[in-house]
Amino acid sequence: MTSESSPQPMIVTCDAGGTMTDILLVDAAGRFSVGKASTTPQDESAGFWESLEDAFSQWGVTLDGGANGALKPLKVSIYTGTTMLNTLLQRRGKKVGLIITKGFEDSFVVERGMQAVAGYSYADRLHTVTHAHNAPLVPRKLVKGATERIDLFGKAVIPLYEHEVRDATKELVEAGVEAIAILFLFSYINPAHEQAAARIARAAMKKMGREVPVFISSEVSPTIRELARLNSVVIQAYAAEPVREQLFRIEKRLHDAGVQYPLQTMLAYGGLASVRYPRLYESVVSGPVGGLLGARFLGESVGINNLITADMGGTSFDVGLVTEGKIPLVREPEFARLMFNLPMVTINSVGAGAGTYIRLDPMTKRIMLGPESAGADPGPVCYDRGNEIPTVVDCDLILGVVNPDYYLGGKVKLNKEKALARFREEIAQPLGLDVYEAAQGVLELINAVMRDQIRSLVLAKGYSTVDYTLMAFGGAGPMHMAGFTEGLTLKGLMTVPYAAAFSAFGCATVDYSHRYQRSTHMFVAPAAEAPAKLAVAKDLNRAWEDLETRALAEMMAEGFARDAVHLQQVAFIRYGGQLDDVEVFSPVRRIESSEQLDALIARFEDLYARIYVSGARFPEAGFQILEVAVVATVSKVKPLIERRPLSPPEPPSRALKGMRQVYHHGRRHQASIFEMGELEPGNVIEGVAVIEAPNTTLFVPERKRIRFDEWGLIWME
């Protein structure tokens, strides 16, 4: 691996999913290599390493345990995994003790009605018998109340009863907790009591000679609404710390192999953080985030501002929007049936993937899709590993779109006969349909589900699909992109050859960045005079300053120079009395005059008019700022998206692998089969055609064609 022509790995990103660990290697010239291996939940570093070896082998390089220095040139390594998700779903996190404002000890038991149905399908939401409260993350006996109260203005109306904190700490430590979380009401306005309680708890433990980490909610997530804040602070102790142990193990393997830079992970709002980042719970959802960020990056590189991303994997279909180069955030997402105070990029997900189960309702004979899916084990019927319920990919196989001998590059042999037999027996015969017609019908149904998801996301925002280019990715995205966009009027439709690992690619395109946010109570009256505005500006500046101090301290602790850190001041503004606010980037670092505040508000009104319509503006109600944030960013090396010279439209003859019969739209077609890796920029292929790659299949229906452009994008026209 010393020769000049060998690719020099520059970025490695890893997306460890529930079943597969995908690696994307990028070299300095922008060449990609995709590696795949099974996820190893016990010690994720094993799956990571195997996948890494697979990716290197595509370049003809053996990793040899890393001793040969093949990894030395790596500048960025990013890892996103599912440990936290699994820890939460299986409720097998650390033993956490909780100290909470007295009277609120039952918060986990009472929770919020929404959490009783969080993550449910529409049918389950309707059927109340399925509604259930979550088992408390902290058992009631490990929750201790402490008398104190801070009111909503931040004033201490009842002092903290310190002896209660001391006693509670003692009892919790004696009960064997591995961490203590502290949450008091309104601590996001005034953290004094929480901070004092943490000091008391630490002192008490020191005295006892047994110390465990203490987490306070005002440090983890100083935002309004105590249940989401409670979940956030407890998750940090309960699930994020075990994740850190996994990440350290992976980092150690990389460092042992000569990598000099720290391992990074992806945060829910699309920033990167070192594995030493204190609020690691923010990485709780990170896999699907990558795709959206990757699409934005690609869009920026080639000049596309408005994008719809459609990520079709094995279990879900995730849709996101990039509008004018911006990705909207949700600030109270739900995850593993819990709500969090955590900004997260907006992604709408529906249980429609290649592995989604297809069943007939035995009473009505109606086709039912999902909501669960077969995953990788036992997998679809055609895997022949014991699953008897047909899935979507079995239909693709029956129709001839999927090649049974080239699935995952031939690593998995598919049993087409079995898929056909089971599908006939379970679906086609009871419906009295021909097996091909039925399989086609199922695909049309699942495509319709996905199309509705796209449509509702775009239309609900008041946008039109006409202004958007849709980018399809995920293992099954290219196969279904023609189907789920049928009938949508789009500006363009495209995918990329590395669609299966696009989420991992996306992680590589992101800057190193953290967000710091806190709730506030600020109001600008409609006819406010300059002094009133300056008072608001003073509060705003102070809040930003606090956040910046924290941001810089953390960034510098992570080894960045002060000058390298770019700070962006953010205010979440809404019209008085409305429920939704808009994230507004401040044009200035500090608001020094009433005119500058007006400029910030004008920016809000402009954004508001673009998101909704200008007639919906309502300045007469005044403006509320209930949350402020600071985004601290340090730029990093990113993959290179290079324009390549165009070859003639005719694909090279070696790319054509043969012909295969494909059933589509009610009839059989002779489809040309191409190898994705052999196609060149400029090539055009008319449907009906199937383009095969080891980890994905692109289907081109009749009257459609695909074109490889100079940026490496594949357009369907």
Add this chain to the structure above:
Amino acid sequence: MDKYPPKEVLKDLIEGKLDWRRVKQIMSSPKDADRFEKYLALMQERVRWPEKILLPLGEHLYIVAKGKQRIVKCDCGCEFGDWRENWKLKALVYVRNTRQKLAEIYPGPRSPDPAWCEIREFYCPGCGTQLEVENVPPGYPVTFDFLPDIDGFYAQWLGKPLSEQVSAEDKSVKVTSQWARELSRQPTPKVARNARTSSAARAKRAG
């Protein structure tokens, strides 16, 4: 994954041994067409008496065919008579109608006002299992929770009509009017009431 839960899983479901996630999964999936028969067969295996179960009526009660009759039976074997007569009328009852008795269940400020509500707990005279609890205003008639149209269900839902058709009409009043007749024969109603009442009043006094 199995298409439908196999027998052992259904058995665990009945016995409450499945974890919530599996239960939820079963609830959210379609039922196999013969789930009722499977369920009934499992119930039949669990009881020690021979009568055929027609319909489960609660956690411990069943409507069974006994000869030509359809009666309510507890899994201990205790019989409550015709299914159209409210079985609660033949159960033991403990009534919580004082502050003190209510406070045993709902202590402190959660305790309801006995002038407004009472809690009636129904127990099997055979095994002492609590079968049902009702919460009603004092003086409210004993509620008849469920009078299923067994023939309608077997004929129209399962498509397997039972050999004999019996109309599902509430016959509980037969029992209560019998009590009334017995009471009216007593010379001094007030004393008699105490001496010969339903098990309900007996337990009430004893409690």
